[in-house]
Amino acid sequence: MKKYLLVLSVASALAIPFLQVQAVEKVTIEVFESDSCPHCRAFLSFIEDLQKERSDFELVDYDINTSEGRDFFVEVTDKLELPKATPIIYIGEEVLLGFDKPKTTGQAVIGLIDKTKEKESVRSLKEFINTRGSVNQNEDGEICDDGNPCELRTSGNTIIGIPFTGKTIDVGNFSLPTMSFVLGVVDGFNPCAMWVLVLLLGALVAVGSKRRMWEIAGLFLVAQALMYYLILNVWLYAWDFIGLDRIITPIIGVVAVGAGIYFLREYKIATDECKVTDLQQRAKIAKKVQEFAQKPITVVTAIGIIGLALSVNIFEFACSIGIPQTFTKILDINQLSFFGEQFYNGLYLSGYMLDDLIVFAIALYSFDKIGLTGKYTRFSHLIGGLLMVVLGLILLINPNFLVF
Known part of the structure; x- marks a missing residue:
């Protein structure tokens, strides 16, 4: 009996890392977009190109022109106090507002994908806004109190594109x-x-x-x-x-x-x-x-x-x-x-x-x-x-x- 318990314990211990890897192997990117928004199309085009280079993420697309997408859009922006504008990109319990260019916002998206893969578990956007009761600690050590949804962290990307030049600068280096x-x-x-x-x-x-x-x-x-x-x-x-x-x-x-x-x-x-x-x-x-x-x-x-x-x-x-x-x-x-x-x-x-x-x-x-x-x-x-x-x-x- 002890022999079987020992084998079961070893098997469980070996399975834990595998399960953790499986949990973060595929990062989910959720986005609110509209077909009338050029920045949304630029983001979707960027994602399409990125999928040709890597397969460690998937896209969940919410079209706000549909009744279901619009209702969820209003629910999320109201609960998380986000501006009602598109695109809104949710990755690993962080959000990016708007999309500029692959060299700017695109790099921020890639950074969030890599960052999310290091986490043991990540909630979907629906789970995130409906979270109640349990205490959860994110990677930066902030505590989400019982009875309140965890605070959504907004990414502060400071890399911007210069008009007419195709170049970028990091304004975070400026006064x-x-x-x-x-x-x-x-x-x-x-x-x-x-x-x-x-x-x-x-x-x-x-x-x-x-x-x-x-x-x-x-x-x-x-x-x-x-x-x-x-x-x-x-x-x-x-x-x-x-x-x-x-x-x-x-x-x-x-x-x-x-x-x-x-x-x-x-x-x-x-x-x-x-x-x-x-x-x-x-x-x-x-x-x-x-x-x-x-x-x-x-x-x-x-x-x-x-x-x-x-x-x-x-x-x-x-x-x-x-x-x-x-x-x-x-x-x-x-x-x-x-x-x-x-x-x-x-x-x-x-x-x-x-x-x-x-x-x-x-x-x-x-x-x-x-x-x-x-x-x-x-x-x-x-x-x-x-x-x-x-x-x-x-x-x-x-x-x-x-x-x-």
Whole structure:
């Protein structure tokens, strides 16, 4: 009998390491994604390429456009106080918010896969949010109290890509002021938001008033800066940007198509009038246009511009929040005072608005150099009208086409 017990004990001892290896042999990656999110597609493409190189992980994909995926998405983001944005990537009881490039976020994903393989056991995302009762200690030694779910650790990856260069930098090596400004600059060079400013400036050039350009475009820039500043402070917890984007984007599309039709009509009218109108009549028309352009901005106009600025930020945040997430996480780690956080938010915002200010300055410079001849004005109406109609239709049919 003792002999059999000895054999059984030895067999059990040999089986324990094998069972532990089996438990972590396959790492599960869970992701919330949407087919309208380009960063989600970039992540899935990265995973597809990575699966060709290694077979020690598997992917569980939750599409938030399905009722089941959306319900689980809302449950997870509410319970863990995560922003309602995609992609959200869960690996080994840690989370990555957003996806940039294989050289940046991709390396963080690989690091979490390797890190998870060293653990004895890992809960699925569903098990994690429903954990109650038992005490569990993670690899960093934090204790999860009885009766409360364990705290989800958010990965603080500080490697970012530099626009237009294909290179990466680790902003974790920078001082806090420098890091704040650099992250803001990288975040600001985003075509998701810049195309709206370019479109707005093009329309204002067609109107033919430098003063109106200063007023309307200036108000747009100020409103956009304030909106983004509020987003950095509120940090999305109470906002469902994906839900808002679904409502606002079609509205912007309809407005853009309507504005485009208006400019095309103006182009046609201007062409016809040139055939039948004498110089005196043209002068009267030009005077009326000038008087209209010099009128002060109304409350309705101001509200519309502020609404446009808000929609731009919603459109940009609906897909990814990787860089601002990194920034706010670093501020949180440094445990700054309220005024300290606002100071660094201001530095980040100044970098974020830099590209918009450059575009604005170029538009003003071009305004002075090109001038506003009748031929140029009609040409601007044609180009601006076609551009607005095309952009409006894209926003209505496939808004993701405007995200680069």
